[in-house]
Amino acid sequence: MADVLAAQGVGVDYPTPAGTVTAIDGVTVTVPDEGVTLFAGPSGSGKSTLLRVLALVERPTRGVVQLGGEAVSGRSHRRLRALRRQTIALMFQNPLENLLPELTAAQNVIAAAQSAGREADLDLLGVVGLDGMGDYRVPALSGGQQQRLALCCALAREPKVVLADEPTSQLDDTSAGLVLETLKVLVDRGVPVAVASHDDRLIKLADRVVRMDSGRVDSGRVA
Template sequence: MADVLVAQGVGVDYPTPAGAVTAIDDVTVTVPDEGITVFAGPSGSGKSTLLRVLALVERPTRGVVELGGEAVSGRSHRQLRALRRQTIALMFQNPLENLLPELTAAQNVIAAAQSNGRRGAGRKADLDLLDVVGLKGMGDYRVPALSGGQQQRLALCCALAREPKVVLADEPTSQLDDTSAGLVLDSLKVLVDRGVPVAVASHDDRLVHLADRVVRMSSGRVA
């Protein structure tokens, strides 16, 4: 087993009128290239900040992020955008932030497959992924017509279509009822079964129990 993502001695500070506030400090974690890793902890523990840093969305104030064994956190914003597009699928807490609401479910999958320049994107195999995440027969539904749980499963389907090296998800079940959350958990397992490693920031005990690895956060540090 290798590591697809590594954060070494990472810290993030935010300026405020009262002075700098440290969100995470001296955090060293790894995300293996298989299974589910959960960053667990209460609100304000720094787990979502850590996930954004690993997703190359937020640049650390100090420390280094490695992707595939190569230090990347010091690269330009343009280079980081290209890396995200080609290798990382990031799911936000609000399902609608993950999708293009004006499009149908099938069109979202096709757009995701095309977003990293894949040859042959939008082929039947991509649309068959809707069946894989339990959305069979819903390809013509527009995003607002889907429930929150269906939207999150569609987001996971789009992540699969992009063929990323890793999927990062921030509190993917926090806005869902128990039934919908359970279906999202099943879809996360589908990603892992297909060889896509997953890292999740969550305080949901069900995700913690599902995880292959749990990293507990407290007050911006690994507990």
């Protein structure tokens, strides 16, 4: 098993009027190229910041991010955008941030595939439990359906890895369960998934749990 993503000694600082705030510091983690990796921890532990760094959305203040064993965090913004588009699918906590609300479900899948230079496969809607809903516009879908559509769009892009930030935090148990089933579909199709969440429902799904606290990996709590 190889690593699709890795962070080595990564730290992120934010300037504030009161001084510098360190969101994460000295974090070294890997995301294997199979299964589900869960970054768990309370709010403010730094797990979402780490996910954005791994997704090449946020440049670390220090340390190195590797994609497929190659250091990439020091590359230009333009090159990082190209790498994200080609290899990484990032899901935000609010599903509407992942979708185009003015389009139908099917049109969202097509747009996602085209953004990565892929050919759209609308049969994927059935794979994530949205069969027959291709003509529904995004606002007509429930929160759980929107998250599953976002996962469908991620699958349509054929990424090397999917990163999801709190994908179940705004959902009831039934909707969250359906989203977890959809995450399993991604893994079954050979797409590794990394999730940042404080939702204990995700622990049963995870193949590996990395616990974070106060911006650091909680030593001895990687399982």
